[in-house]
Amino acid sequence: MSKHPPKEIALFAPAVVGPALGQSFAKLNPLRLARNPVIFVTALVAVLTTVLAIRDGVIAAPNFVVGAQVAAWLWATVLFANFAEAVAEGRGKARADAFRATRAAAKAKVLLGVGELFEFKDAELLEPGDVIIVESGETIPTDGEVIEGIASVDESAITGESAPVIRESGGDRSAVTGGTRVVSDWIKVKVTSRPGETFLDRMIALVEGAKRQKTPNEIALDILLAGLTLVFLFVVVTLPAFASWSGTEVPVVYLAALFVTLIPTTIGGLLSAIGIAGMDRLVKANVIAKSGRAVEAAGDVDSLLIDKTGTITFGNRMADAFEPLPGVAERELAEAAFLASLADDTPEGKSIVELAQKRFGFSPDSTEAVTFIPFSAHTRMSGVDLAGGGVVRKGASDAMLRLAGGVAPVELDAIIRRIAATGGTPLVVVRDRTLLGVVHLKDIVKPGIRERFAELRRMGIRTIMITGDNPLTAAAIAAEAGVDDFLAEATPEKKLELIRREQAEGKLVAMCGDGSNDAPALAQADIGVAMNSGTPAAKEAGNLIDLDSDPTKLIEVVLVGKQLLISRGALTTFSVANDVAKYFAILPALFVTAYPGLGVLDVMDLGTPQSAILSAIIFNALIIVLLIPLALKGVRYAPASASQLLKRNLLIYGLGGLIVPFVGIKAVDIVVDLLHLA
Ligand SMILES: Nc1ncnc2c1ncn2[C@@H]1O[C@H](COP(=O)(O)OP(=O)(O)OP(=O)(O)O)[C@@H](O)[C@H]1O
Ligand SMILES: [K+]
Numbered sequence: 001m002s003k004h005p006p007k008e009i010a011l012f013a014p015a016v017v018g019p020a021l022g023q024s025f026a027k028l029n030p031l032r033l034a035r036n037p038v039i040f041v042t043a044l045v046a047v048l049t050t051v052l053a054i055r056d057g058v059i060a061a062p063n064f065v066v067g068a069q070v071a072a073w074l075w076a077t078v079l080f081a082n083f084a085e086a087v088a089e090g091r092g093k094a095r096a097d098a099f100r101a102t103r104a105a106a107k108a109k110v111l112l113g114v115g116e117l118f119e120f121k122d123a124e125l126l127e128p129g130d131v132i133i134v135e136s137g138e139t140i141p142t143d144g145e146v147i148e149g150i151a152s153v154d155e156s157a158i159t160g161e162s163a164p165v166i167r168e169s170g171g172d173r174s175a176v177t178g179g180t181r182v183v184s185d186w187i188k189v190k191v192t193s194r195p196g197e198t199f200l201d202r203m204i205a206l207v208e209g210a211k212r213q214k215t216p217n218e219i220a221l222d223i224l225l226a227g228l229t230l231v232f233l234f235v236v237v238t239l240p241a242f243a244s245w246s247g248t249e250v251p252v253v254y255l256a257a258l259f260v261t262l263i264p265t266t267i268g269g270l271l272s273a274i275g276i277a278g279m280d281r282l283v284k285a286n287v288i289a290k291s292g293r294a295v296e297a298a299g300d301v302d303s304l305l306i307d308k309t310g311t312i313t314f315g316n317r318m319a320d321a322f323e324p325l326p327g328v329a330e331r332e333l334a335e336a337a338f339l340a341s342l343a344d345d346t347p348e349g350k351s352i353v354e355l356a357q358k359r360f361g362f363s364p365d366s367t368e369a370v371t372f373i374p375f376s377a378h379t380r381m382s383g384v385d386l387a388g389g390g391v392v393r394k395g396a397s398d399a400m401l402r403l404a405g406g407v408a409p410v411e412l413d414a415i416i417r418r419i420a421a422t423g424g425t426p427l428v429v430v431r432d433r434t435l436l437g438v439v440h441l442k443d444i445v446k447p448g449i450r451e452r453f454a455e456l457r458r459m460g461i462r463t464i465m466i467t468g469d470n471p472l473t474a475a476a477i478a479a480e481a482g483v484d485d486f487l488a489e490a491t492p493e494k495k496l497e498l499i500r501r502e503q504a505e506g507k508l509v510a511m512c513g514d515g516s517n518d519a520p521a522l523a524q525a526d527i528g529v530a531m532n533s534g535t536p537a538a539k540e541a542g543n544l545i546d547l548d549s550d551p552t553k554l555i556e557v558v559l560v561g562k563q564l565l566i567s568r569g570a571l572t573t574f575s576v577a578n579d580v581a582k583y584f585a586i587l588p589a590l591f592v593t594a595y596p597g598l599g600v601l602d603v604m605d606l607g608t609p610q611s612a613i614l615s616a617i618i619f620n621a622l623i624i625v626l627l628i629p630l631a632l633k634g635v636r637y638a639p640a641s642a643s644q645l646l647k648r649n650l651l652i653y654g655l656g657g658l659i660v661p662f663v664g665i666k667a668v669d670i671v672v673d674l675l676h677l678a
């Protein structure tokens, strides 16, 4: 049964915390520490203070007791930062382990190309191009494309969704994933993945964060934090000169403590945990991100391109009626539509065949030898060339009018308008350049979609519906769904062009899609969400994959991205603001003998200079641990404009960051005093 990873992994689940504690020490490896400049510098200072403490111990200097404690707390600071990252990674690892357990070490039935003859082969030895047969009850051994047959497939091992899905040849539901199970019927599958490179393999690596790269934003923030560190280094190394000029001598360990409290250790320690947690939140929403960059970009998206059919509408467009032009019998129209759909394995084509059979009892075998012209999103039509020279086509009205070489007769126009006004798709049927009439394909706007678009508008995101349908149908659906704009009669080229145009205006564009036709647009978009049910080409081109194949998921992806950016901003603000209190703690402690006037800075009225320094360094370490839950869960986010959010966060995290340490350091100082630590 389903071993899908649990959705909720408790923040400090023992299975995560245990290994994370070990990892905190493993991450002391200088090569790993060096990835994080602020924490690396903190570790260097910890080494320095440790050496000084040993020296002071040997010569029994009076500074020893405080110095040794400072060194210990500096190591704790580094370990806490490592722990934050390890906990964030641990949640991903726990999910990856659950996925790993579903990997089947099955035997595959490889067809030999002669009838139904097959031989058994180890699943790990399957090569792209092999054709396998998978029958009811069997696990699909690797990724592939259905080339024959139709089956319901239980994908719960990967998606956690228990309802089986249909997988069939042709169309956009032909991709199957290794590790899922056929629950009825059979399918012939052409293998598309190399051993070890299946979707499940890659998903495990992504969820685990094994190849996590820093995003450009993270690198930029790292550079900024490193710059701040350098500035404070300069400040601190010049202090002894001032001090000696005024006749005070400041012990090096105090300077070291001051330095570490001043540099942005809080955000430095939590930065990578915030990024990992963002990707983990997406996994929880059943979306796999191929890069952290895609998640961040989602948070900044300006325009959202959304397919009409199947995304805004339910998309199982079904033929509902044959509407002939005056002078054409309904049966004649139905027969032409039937012929033009015989080899059309799109849902639209199949439904036309069904309707024609139901109404007029046509049978597929009675047809003359024919050449089939499959549907393509470029031509927006499909049909047959009959052996006797007849040409039958059905398709979008503009395409059919071009084919028939004329303008629409008023009667045709009236039918098209009537169908389009209800949001239906009119398919015009032409036989030998004669317009016969229209097939009415029905579609329904999904309930609740309007509210979701309203939510996006509140976030300042523009929604654009794209469809291959005619402008009238598009306008009807657009109005009903409440999108901001639409592009009708779209071909894959026009989609691509629209994305490029938006990007040229400096906008960040997101889109989702499932068909091979969508692959170029998915690749061009800044955020391309591919449906898991889609074609392998689409999944390859997207930078996010939605395991539930729910196109409205884009909205959640945007929310997670926004929350990631806002969490990082809020914690950076907090981190910088939070250092201010430390000047008030440490500066008076260092210089109050030389400059008694500095005593006014000691607003916290701390016990002794030593306890002040120790309290500041202890608080500086503890705040990292205290903020881990916030870094992992993310700052609360409700749709609002950027300026509202900025105001709110400056108030909470800026002001909070200023005030909290005054209270915190004072509290630690009281404890330090009580325990006579300094
Ligand atoms: N099987 C088919 N045979 C002939 N014409 C079709 C068929 N399916 C769709 N069409 C016509 O081609 C047009 C384009 O179809 P396409 O699938 O590219 O876009 P769409 O489904 O209308 O919109 P979306 O981009 O939202 O999926 C349709 O609007 C319809 O008029
Ligand atoms: K600090």
Ligand SMILES: [Mg+2]
Residues within 6 Å of the ligand: 309
């Ligand atoms: Mg379509």
